[in-house]
Amino acid sequence: MTSPTERRLALGDQLRLLRDTAGISGKHLAEQLGWPASKISRIERARQAVTDTDLVAMSAALGLGADEAEQLRNELRAIRIEEARWSQHLRVGHRALQEQVGQEQRDAQHIAVFALTMVPGLVQTAEYARHVFLSLAEVHDTPRDTEAAVGARMERQQLLYAEGKTIELLLTTFAFTNPIAPASVMRAQIDRLIALQGLPTLRLGIIPPGVALPAAVAHTFRIADDTVSVELVNTEVSTRDPGDLALYTNYLAKLWDLAAEGDEARALLMRLARDLT
Structure with missing residues (x-):
């Protein structure tokens, strides 16, 4: 199988x-x-x-036809998807990926996350995060650097x-x-969410059970300023395409319309905690 590095060459x-x-x-x-x-030499080597922006500019300057230019862009997309596979990201464990995401989010002023099946990493307790990393290492058969990954997430x-975020x-x-x-870990996680509700930087929402969604929700995604990252089972796909950004931003806004926030969210979390008991 050709590696992403070989395909870039x-x-x-x-x-x-x-x-x-x-x-x-x-x-x-x-x-x-x-x-x-x-720059041309560095790209060619x-x-x-x-x-993608580079390829559009180079194709125009070289006088390439629309089909040939699109083939180049399709190959770049395929390379980026292959590079984004969890098997690539996690080949040395989870810590490096946590540090990469951390840098992405430190550089962003606005961060938005929709988490479908888990509590978002930014508000996880250490013990909850430990269970997450152990389960992911099992699923992807990757090195278990659990404590280092938990430390990077914390x-x-x-x-x-951070002021201004x-x-x-x-x-x-x-x-x-x-x-x-x-259940004990989940109750502590719920306590953590309730405690964080008053932070000035944070807007926390929970979609209650039984509400009609605007469309089928298929995956977790996050937005950092102008970049959308979509988490799939085998890979993560990132895009800065303005159309994609608008699509996810608008869809997220529709989901927020359904969410419980503030006192309503707190009451829902407390009911969930009681159900865990």
Whole structure:
């Protein structure tokens, strides 16, 4: 099986051949695009990740047809999907991924998360997070760096207290009616959610059971400023496409319309805690 690295090298070779066929030097192409002189060389040698925007600009400058340009973009999408597979992300365990997501969220002013089956990582207790990482390591057959991953997740939660951030976390009652951890852990997790409700940075909502959803909810996703990341069983897909961002933002707004917040959310959490007993 060809690795993502090998596919990036092949894509770089293809771009170099297209440039040579067009009779344009790397230096001249960079000047046309207003890029640093070395960027073309770095892209063609897979020393710098080419972006979708880069491919659109290069295709136009090289005079490529619409079909050929779209083939290049499709290959890049396929490479990015392969790179985003959990088998790639988690090959050394969960800690590195927690640190990566933490950096993404530290750089963002607005963070929005819809969690379908679990409590969002930003508000998990350490013990709940421990059960999450153990179960994921079992499912994906990856190294069990559980304590390091829990530590990285707890460190990431400092974002809840960062001035100037807006954090919106929306979850469903599925996390409690079909829990991943024992009842004692879940009750402590509910206490944690109730305690965090008053944070000025945090908007916390819970979709009650039995409400009619605007459409079938298929997966967990998060939005960090202009980037949408969708979590699937085998991979995570990220996009900055304005249409995708608008779609997920609008859908999230419709879900928030159904959510319990404030005192209503607190009452719902307390009922869930009693049910766990």
